[in-house]
């Protein structure tokens with residue numbers, strides 16, 4: 090198959106882990122006889138530096154034409170004092186909105202070999218395997234008004250959702266649960282927020298269409314606790330943008346490192362964007378020690394969701410697991426034994442597994 094992929098390495102460790110994903114994709118091309126045309130574009134801080142715009146028009150135009158987009162990470166202290174329209178994060182939020190990437194799927198699966206890398210007790214995290222379905226184009230991140238008053242004495246952010254926006258993500262949650270263990274946990278704050286009340290009503294309405302899926306509602310504070318006390322009780326979690334952002338970082342603790350979490354951001358129709366759930370980690374950028382696994386697993390999600398290449402995606406996931414089972418890990422994973430590898434060594438190890446398996 091021939092596919093056009095736009096690469097957005099971005100900032101911090103973004104370029105290093107993107108190089109890893111490219112190595113993996115090149116091996117997939119060779120092994121399965123595909124042709125991936127890779128086109129690099131600017132986003133985030135580097136785009137601000139070069140063209141004074143965190144989301145250049147050229148980037149957006151290329152992304153819209155592509156078969157899929159792979160993104161590394163954006164942001165860093167260099168741009169922290171910039172006015173909000175010139176922050177790297179604006180590039181990421183802008184592309185999510187422009188491509189209508191409303192559904193962010195974040196699978197959280199702990200590998201057996203890495204149970205000891207989590208600060209949580211092994212018996213607590215053992216067996217946990219969940220999927221966070223995060224709404225990505227609404228809520229507090231995009232609501233208007235959002236600004237500081239002229240006298241600097243007050244601020245406002247707005248949490249707004251339309252019925253249609255909630256319906257489509259809730260349906261995505263149910264459909265995802267149907268493909269997994271058929272349990273959906275809807276997370277909200279319906280005891281306080283108007284938006285959450287409507288969210289809960291819509292889950293109740295949609296539930297009748299999914300009698301095969303067990304459905305429950307949990308308030309976000311309780312969900313945060315249950316995620317690290319009884320993580321294996323979750324299958325699919327569906328939740329609004331900001332709750333999903335917070336809970337997915339929390340859930341990464343189950344896997345031993347945020348560097349393990351891939352994600353897929355999907356539109357109803359149109360191009361998908363794939364990015365690790367972690368950020369640009371400016372503190373370790375350029376040191377060659379970043380964990381490439383979240384990025385590599387994101388490229389596997391791209392093969393699966395955008396290109397329907399199930400076998401190829403599974404091959405990548407199995408190669409990653411095989412390396413972990415061999416005791417290979419990067420510095421972020423605090424494991425007692427095994428072999429610590431650099432970003433490129435880890436990537437090579439995964440490529441080698443792809444070659445031989």
Ligand code: IPM
Pocket residue numbers: 163164178181182334366368
């Ligand atoms: C994420 C990140 C982004 C978010 C930031 C960089 C804007 O934390 O993808 O989870 O909050 O969505």
Ligand code: MN
Pocket residue numbers: 334335338366
């Ligand atoms: Mn986040």
